[in-house]
Amino acid sequence: MSSRTLAGWGTAACAVLLLPLAACTTGHSGAGPSRAVPERSSGSATPGEVTVTATAAPERPVFRAPELDDGETLAGRRQPTSGNASFELGKGRRGDALVVHVRCEGRGSMYVVVRSVGVSFPVDCLAGQISSYENQLALTGADRGGTVSVSAPPAVRWSVTVGRGAPAPKGTDGGG
Structure with a gap:
């Protein structure tokens, strides 16, 4: 104060x-x-x-890369950045799923491409708040190494953490 x-x-x-x-x-x-x-x-x-x-303004939450969930091992991570970027994924164990954790802030949409499994998805980010998303990819080839590419406007700050773990049971969130 x-x-x-x-x-x-x-x-x-x-x-x-x-x-x-x-x-x-x-x-x-x-x-x-x-x-x-x-x-x-x-x-x-x-x-x-x-x-x-x-009085001092309330502290804003620190913008960090998402953490892994219990039971996941790190496959790749991109610390907070903006604009377009790519990062590498390490190889995993056969039968594991990829879990893509995305965090962003700023108004705009980003587009995430996971090349090793041929999957892409958009993520909508909001101004004034940190948004977090998770996508589980229990697909053939999820154990392969590869590249994750993100396209985002400069106004959107983002980070991505990719983990590997056992696929969620069918009929639950994130399962097929």
Whole structure:
């Protein structure tokens, strides 16, 4: 939290600084020049001074690459970036599924292509929030190494983590 004491500005200081009116107090009488005085611990203003208190903005969540779920092993990862990029996937065990975890923020759509299994899918990203998606690909060839390519506009920040694990049982989310 930061705190400043301003003299002789009255309520106009709040409007100029875009602070809510409740954050300012004033007792300026308008009689003669004012002087700045140190802020008192009580936070009250005396005639001739304006106390402006600005609170820090709430912390935004840190944008990181998605984590793997329990039971998954890392096949490949691209740390947060924007625009178009590709990364390599390592080989896996026969019978494992690929699980593609995507995280993005910013308004726009990105397009993810997993070449080793011949799959592509769009991802819609929203302005002002971090969106997370997961796609399980229990397909022939999921154990092969390969490349993941992402096309995204510069306004979209994204990251992808690809894991390998046992396919989800049929009839559950992510299963065939």
